[in-house]
Amino acid sequence: MRPPELKDFEAIYSMWSDPDVVQHVTGCTLTREEIWARLLRSMGHWAALGFGHWVVTDKRNGEFVGEVGFVRHMRGISQDFDRAPEIGWMLASCAQRLGYATEAVAAALRWADVRWPGADTVCIISADNIASLKLADKFSYRADSETLYKNQAVLVFRRTPARCA
Numbered sequence: 001m002r003p004p005e006l007k008d009f010e011a012i013y014s015m016w017s018d019p020d021v022v023q024h025v026t027g028c029t030l031t032r033e034e035i036w037a038r039l040l041r042s043m044g045h046w047a048a049l050g051f052g053h054w055v056v057t058d059k060r061n062g063e064f065v066g067e068v069g070f071v072r073h074m075r076g077i078s079q080d081f082d083r084a085p086e087i088g089w090m091l092a093s094c095a096q097r098l099g100y101a102t103e104a105v106a107a108a109l110r111w112a113d114v115r116w117p118g119a120d121t122v123c124i125i126s127a128d129n130i131a132s133l134k135l136a137d138k139f140s141y142r143a144d145s146e147t148l149y150k151n152q153a154v155l156v157f158r159r160t161p162a163r164c165a
Contacts, residue, residue, distance in 0.1 A: 001054035001068065001107060003046045008055050009039055011064035015092045024129035025090065027152070045071055051115065053088065056104045058095075066091035068104040070112060070121070077124070077147055077156060084122045084158075085112060089135070101135055109139060113161050120161075124154040 004012070013035040015021055022029055030038070045052030053069030070085040087108060091101055112121055123141060125132045133155075141157035148154070 001056050001104060004039060004042050004053060004055050004067075006039070006043075008064065009036065011092075012039055012055075012067070015064075015066065015090060018093055020093050021090065024126045024132065042067075042069075042071075045069075051085070054104075054108070056091070056095075056100060058100075064092065065095035065100050066104070068101070068108050070108070075124075075149060077149060081122050081156060084120050085116060087112070087121050087123045087159075089132070096131070101131075102138065105135060105139055109159075118161060121159050123157045124149060125157060127153060127155055 013030075013032055016026075016030040016035050016038070019029055042053045049072060051070045053067045053071065055064060056066045056068055057063060058065055066089065068087070068089040070087055072082070073086065074082050075086075076082065087105070089101055089105055089108075109121070112119075122144075123136060124147075125136060127133075127146075136157050139159060140162075141159045144156045144158045146153060146155050
């Protein structure tokens with residue numbers, strides 16, 4: 001995993017323009033312009049906040065497999081939500097159901113637990129995104145509430161890291 005670079009544009013565009021990949025997130029594919037803005041926003045997160053999405057690559061060949069990381073998008077869901085680091089993940093079709101998401105989210109959460117010791121992290125997931133719901137559960141994300149985001153119903157999840165006694 002590494003911060004995104006301009007050279008990642010085509011791979012990120014390919015992933016976000018795949019209807020099977022985006023069906024539970026945006027509901028429609030994104031344009032080149034939208035992906036360019038998304039890539040620059042992700043790079044800006046790293047520059048301004050010291051965190052963002054990482055590009056996930058296959059360790060064997062360096063091929064792009066997806067993105068995982070933390071953002072602060074100020075979605076307006078709630079003040080509490082907007083203040084917490086928000087995790088997100090997205091994998092290319094060819095990388096799904098192969099363990100990449102589990103490995104990448106585990107690495108991201110290890111990083112977060114050092115960066116923000118004891119801090120909760122949050123995420124939003126569509127109720128019909130079964131794979132993401134299972135992944136969130138695997139890492140102790142618990143449904144906090146349900147809300148509308150951009151006119152779509154989403155579940156709001158929260159993870160409180162285990163505290164040592």
